Amino acid sequence: MDVSIGGWAAIAVVVVLGAAIQGGIGFGMNVVAVPVLALIVPEALPVAAIVFGIPISIVMVRHERASVDRSGLTRLIVGRIPGSVLGAWIVTVVSVAGLQVLVGGMVLAFAVATALAPPIPVVRSTQLTAGAVSGVTGTAVGIGGPPVALLYQHQAGPVVRATLAATFLVGTMLSLTALLVSGSVGRDGLLVGLACAPLVVVGTHLGRRLHDLLDRGWLRPAVIGFSVVSALLVLAEAVR
Numbered sequence: 001m002d003v004s005i006g007g008w009a010a011i012a013v014v015v016v017l018g019a020a021i022q023g024g025i026g027f028g029m030n031v032v033a034v035p036v037l038a039l040i041v042p043e044a045l046p047v048a049a050i051v052f053g054i055p056i057s058i059v060m061v062r063h064e065r066a067s068v069d070r071s072g073l074t075r076l077i078v079g080r081i082p083g084s085v086l087g088a089w090i091v092t093v094v095s096v097a098g099l100q101v102l103v104g105g106m107v108l109a110f111a112v113a114t115a116l117a118p119p120i121p122v123v124r125s126t127q128l129t130a131g132a133v134s135g136v137t138g139t140a141v142g143i144g145g146p147p148v149a150l151l152y153q154h155q156a157g158p159v160v161r162a163t164l165a166a167t168f169l170v171g172t173m174l175s176l177t178a179l180l181v182s183g184s185v186g187r188d189g190l191l192v193g194l195a196c197a198p199l200v201v202v203g204t205h206l207g208r209r210l211h212d213l214l215d216r217g218w219l220r221p222a223v224i225g226f227s228v229v230s231a232l233l234v235l236a237e238a239v240r
Helices: 005-025 029-040 047-051 053-067 070-093 096-116 124-141 145-151 157-181 187-239
Strands: none
Touching (some): 029 047, 029 187, 053 157, 145 187
16 A cells, blocks of 8 residues: 555544544444545455444444344344345445445435435334345445434434444444455455554544434434435545
8 A cells, every 4th residue: 555644644534533423323434434545545445444343333332232222133134144245246246436326326315215204114124124235335335334324213322323333243244254255355455444443442432422412302313414425425436
């Protein structure tokens, strides 16, 4: 990798900012960090984003573990297994721009639909579907939060954050394994991910300060709004 000091500084800033957002609403770190990484070290994606997603998931699960939707978590993970396999296959056959259009379009459509339509019931079928979609998008481009976050948007704040974090923790392991099997894990991605891990922990603790505000009725607007922003950023990167 040939990255300048300024490039590393930019990566550090977006990783801390993204981790703070995820620490507050339950997802969002990779939405902020991935577009910048794609500009500075595209060869590190999606592995770097998956690797530095592990420490934030551990910290968040540990903090609100009592609020995890355990039965829902099982279904989300079951759905994520085939989704991760499909995502790993897509990485090997689809261009980066194609992946970005696919993911951005899916997230944007899902966000708009959930904002305008009645609440999606959190049941077995929707949990399996959200897990599968999250597996595809998380493995292919490192952004797997919006499908699950949008499904759980009407739940209590601690339930949303804890269930997302637990899903990410297991899901990132599945995604990394799928990429390893497909031969898509490179040294650059691992090094960037490990280098960013301490910054992720710092950002997570900063985001925790937002819990009280978000849990007073602002969590759902934040989830929908940030999902739309994430989709637009990914689509903009695809046509850049």
